[in-house]
Each structure stands twice: as C-alpha cells, then as structure tokens.
Amino acid sequence: MATAATHSRELLAAPSPFKRLARERRLLIAVAVFLVLLATVASIGSVRLTYYDLSQLAASGAPLALAAIGQTIVILSGGFDLSAGAAISLVNVALASSLQNPSLSPLAVVAAGVGIGMACGAFNGFFVAVLRMQPIVVTLATMFILQGVTLLIMDKPGGQVSPALSDLLLGDAVPSVLPKPVLLILLVLAAWAWVKRTNFGVALYAVGSDVESARAVGVPTRRVQFMVFVVGGGCYGLAGVFISSQTGSADPLIGNPMLLQMFAAVVVGGTTLGGGRGGPLGSVFGAYILMMVVNILLVLNVSAYYSTVAEGSILILAVLAADLRPGSPLARHIRHVVLRTRARARGDLPSQRSADARRLRLPAFDRPARAAGSATPNILVRNAEALRFALPSYVCFVLVVLATQATLGHALTNWSYYNSLVVLSSFLAVLALGQGTVILTGGLDLSVPWTIGLSGILLAGLVKGSDAALLYALPVALFVGLAVGFVNGAGIVLLGVSPIVMTLAVNGILQGAALVYSNGTPDGFSSPLLRRFMTDHEFIVTPVVVFIALFVVVAVLLLGRTAFGRRVYSIGNGERVAALSGVPVSQTLIGVYMLSGLCSAIVGILLTGFSGQASLGMGDEYLLPSIAVVVIGGALITGGRGSYLGMLGGALLLTALQTLLAGTTLPYATRTILFGLVVLAAVMALRDKRG
Secondary structure, three states, rough: HHHHHHHHHHHOOOOOOOHHHHOOOOHHHHHHHHOOOOHHHHHOOOOOOOHHHHHHHHHHHHHHHHHHHHHHHHHHOOOOOOHHHHHHHHHHHHHHHHHOOOOHHHHHHHHHHHHHHHHHHHHHHHHHHHHOOOOHHHHHHHHHHHHHHHHEEEOOOOOOOOHHHHHHHOOOOOOOOOOOOHHHHHHHHHHHHHHHHHHHHHHHHHHHHHHHHHHHOOOOHHHHHHHHHHHHHHHHHHHHHHHHHHHEEEEOOOOOOOOHHHHHHHOOOOOOOOOOOOOHHHHHHHHHHHHHHHHHHHHHOOOOHHHHHHHHHHHHHHHHHHOOOOOOOOHHHHHHHHHHHHHHHHHHOOHHHHHHOOOOOOOOOOOOOOOOOOOOHHHHHHHHHHHHHHHHHHHHHHHHHHHHHHHHHOOOOOOHHHHHHHHHHHHHHHHHHHHHHHHHHOOOOOOOHHHHHHHHHHHHHHHHOOOOOHHHHHHHHHHHHHHHHHHHHHHHHHHOOHHHHHHHHHHHHHHHHHHHHHHOOOOOOOOOOHHHHOOOOOOOHHHHHHHHHHHHHHHHHHHHOOOHHHHHHHHHHHHHHHHHHHOHHHHHHHHHHHHHHHHHHHHHEEEEEEEEHOOOOOOHHHHHHHHHHHHHHHOOOOOOOOOHHHHHHHHHHHHHHHHHHHHHOOOHHHHHHHHEEEEHHHHHHHHHOOO
C-alpha cells in the first residue's frame, strides 16, 4: 500500500513529457536552427559536405563554444562576466611566451592555461562574492586590468606555441568518426551534467532564480557566486588553450571580438540573462549557429565587415524571441498604447480634462511658522551629502598636480599646464555627463566606444578638410549620436532588453557600420576651423576650454535644477516607486540614453578636431575611463547618487594622472591596469554600505 502511494506521489510530482518539452523549448529551437543552418551550408556549395568539412567546422567553433559554456555558468547565477575575452587573450600570450618549451607535456600546458583562467575568475569572484560588488563594474575593470597585463607580456602578435598542443587538441579522436574538438566539448558538457546534479549545481540555479530566497533557506550564496566565476574562468582558459593550439602563436587582442559573440551564443542557446534558466548545451549550439551565420555571409560574398552587425542583431533578436510572452515589456507597452488610445478617444485622459478636474484637492492646513531666529541652511549644509562624495576626487587631483610638480616640474605655476589639462580632460568631461546620467538611473552604456568612432569617421568623411562642410557635417554627426541613444533607450524601455546587452549589441552593430562606411580605412580629415578650436594657442586659453566651461554650467543646471534631473535621480533610487509617483519613466530613460549618445558624438567630433583625422577604434580607450570618472566622482554605480561636479573632478583627476604617467618611463599598458584598479578602489570606498 505504501509502495503504491509512493508511486502515485512520484507520478504526480514528475512533469509530463509535454511540460518537459515546453520547459526546454528554447534549447529545442536552438537545435532546430542549428540543423537548418547546417543544411543551408551544405546546400550552398557545389560539393557535398565531407567529414573533413564537418571536422573543420567543429574545430573553428570550438573556442567560442568553450567560452560560451563558461559565460553561461556565470549568467545562470545571475551575473555577467565582461572580462572573458581578456582572459582568453591573457592565456594565449602566456602560453606563447612562457610555456613554449617542446619538452613540456601538452597536458601540463592545458592545465596551466586553465589555471590562469581560474585565477582570473577567482579575482572577479572575490570582489563580487566576498566584497559584494556589482559583477558588471568588477568584470569591466578586470577586463582592462587583464588587457594591460597581456600587453605587458606581449604588445604585438608573435611567440610560438608547442606543436604538441596541436597534436593533443586537433585532429581525430576516432579516425573519420569523431574529431577531437567535438570530444573535448562533449567531455566538458558531461562534466557539467555531473555538476548540475550536485549540491553546487542545485544551489547555482537557486541563486540565479532569487539570491535572497536562496540565502534565506540556507544556500551558501557567497561560495556559489565565487565558484561560478572560478569555473567560468577555467572554461575561458580552456578556450584560450584551444585557440593557441589552432594559431600556433599569440595575439594580445585575439579574445576581444569574442565578448559579443559569447553573449549572443548564450542568448541564442536559450539561457535567460537574468539567471536561473538555461544551460551550456544550448550555448554550444548557439556558438555554432553564430559561426555558421558568418560563414554563410562569407560564402554569399557579403563583406566580413557585416559580421559584428549580424552578431549584434542576432543577440537583440534572440533576447526578444526568448521573451515573447503576454507579460513581456513589449506586450505591456503595446497594451498600454492600446488602452491610452481608447482613453483618448473617450476623452478620459487627464490632459483632456479641465484644469479644475485635474487639480488634487487637499484639506486646508496651516503651515508651521519658522522658529524664531532660525535661518535657511547655507549652501555647504544643503549640499553636504554631495560634497562628502565629490570632494575626495578634487583632493586627489591636487595631490596628483603636486606629484607632477615634484616629478616633472613646470606644473604648479604654469598656466599652459592647466590649459592643456582642461583640453585633454574635455573628452572625459563631456562623456561624464552622458555616461554619468545613465549610471544615475542604474544603467550602463557600453556603446560609447563605437558611437564615438562612427561619429568621428562620419564627420571626417563628410568634411574632408572643408570649413564650409561643417555646416551640415556637424548636425549629421550629432544626429547619429542621438539616433544611437534613441535605439538604446527604446530597446531597453520598450523591448525590455537589459542595458548591458542592448548597448553591447548596438556597439557591435556600430562597429560593423563604421567598417562598412569606411571600407576598413577611414578617409578624410578635420577642417582647419575645428582643428584650431581644439589646438589654437593664440589667445589666453584654447577655444575648447571656453566650450567646456559653458558645458559644465549646462550640465550642472541640467542635473541639479531641472525636472529632467529630478526624474533621473528618482528613477535611480527606485524605478517602480518613480513610476507610481507619476514620473514618466519610459520617456526619461530614452532621453537619458539619447543624452549619452549625444555626448559620445560630441567627443567623436572633438577627437577628430584634436587629432586632425578619425580612425577605427578611436573610442575604444574611453569606455572604462567614462565609467571611472563617474565612480571616482562619488556616484553610486547602482544609481540614485552622484553629482556632475563630482564627475568633473574625476575627469580632472584621471587626466592629471594620465599626464603624470605619460611623463614617466612606464609603458602605456600600465595605464589600463591603473584605471581598472582605480575603479575597483573607488567602488569599494564609495559604495553604499546600507543593508
């Protein structure tokens, strides 16, 4: 009797086959798309696919598949890892520069590469799990630190990897039956299948679903969060080892393009970006889907410059497809538009009512009289909170200026030093407003680099040295920035895409657009007028200094004295509360990202005038500094706290520090390491410790 009852309970607890299929529908869709694309690849060519072709296909997609597995494990816990590509590059150069001895066992080389990746993951995990810092800012800072370390080891392609590594990882495990790359991926997936059934695997999904609930029932959330970064780092290390076996040499930038591809593979494979749902198997199929899409474009003679456009578009479309449900943000906005349209037709909108009907009537009450002798608090008292977080950046700026005087001389009393300092800090001062406003709402704009690049390339291509052309080239460049910001904001607000994913995808699309427009080689150059605006020394100050002074005034007033600024802070302190308080959250967020795009376009214009021409990647080095100046200036990375004057202090501090380092013999790579460390230190020192 007991056995029958137990069996009945098991039948009731076990989900039906249809429910199981519905639960795995995203994975099944990824498999179906993979098979369709494989059939497409087979039908395009005039020769049938052979085992050799499939083996090469497996080998070319294996690094991305291995990296995507690591990224998936991190995302399942509710995190993000932006340092994955940099970790792969570090492993690649480490193997080619220090572990190239042919006498070394290839298994030892593999273990060393995986160990380096795990060490990178442990670094991230310490700050995220132990110090409870935001994964986004931690891994972004780590990305730049690892890039700096990589460039210190090897600043240009070169080196050599032991051929024994290629013999171990490439070729056939079973001749004409099973390629070694496929066997390696199967082994990693088998290891994951075992881990998933352990206490750690169950805890990982629990943390990703709801970290607070998991903590409440006794799940060791900190340990889980730490270990997911370590395990993910090990997968990045293995991907770096595999790439090294393929290339036989090293490239310090080899992992950079893989970051966008990783996120796209994870999302295409059916893993939810918020965590708690999905798995590495789908990400493997997602990786090969991306690779085959790019290969199909190449077979159809589509320029390789479109690859990042395709990857970014696939990422956005995959996020939308995964969130097609009645309660999705897009569905809610459509219902809201329909209801608002009906209300307008009936004349029920508040704006259609009379002024008296719109006015909220409150009971009369007497305002308490001001106490005798009391006075309005002075400006220092009223702004004590803002000063407490903004003042340290200015104190550190003064210390750096004094260090520059002691080290290089001709700084403290030299007016040209301060003039040059403002000119060089103008780029970060402008970016601080855009990126800072985004951060104040709790978001992050990763499309800054190629918004800068595309705006500058467009301007130089349209101007071609003509002052008269500025009349139409400047509006075009500024409009592009506004359009990019609108797309970012609309995707985040209307489509419900995460700010990190949306802006990362748009950055990839912009990169492809810049490559297509310039055909890989930007032409044109700045006009003489714009050049003089950025570099002229005929007057007491360079003209751009006056522009920055006016810009600072506008920025301070915008965030501190307008309804837009108050809405930004209210959204950062609680989006739901702001919406219930009547704040137009959607319109404000779209405006915030348009402001960021506009500021990035302005920086692209200023950089083109400063250098005399535009170049590919001209905005790459401004992503982390644009975040660093905001954080150093006292802003809370999760939003709701900060001031533009503090951000301006951060811009002056970083520029002064960069000027000091430029006068020393330290290599350029140390700057990125220093910026990453400064961001981590600033976030630790200025984070909100409540709760």
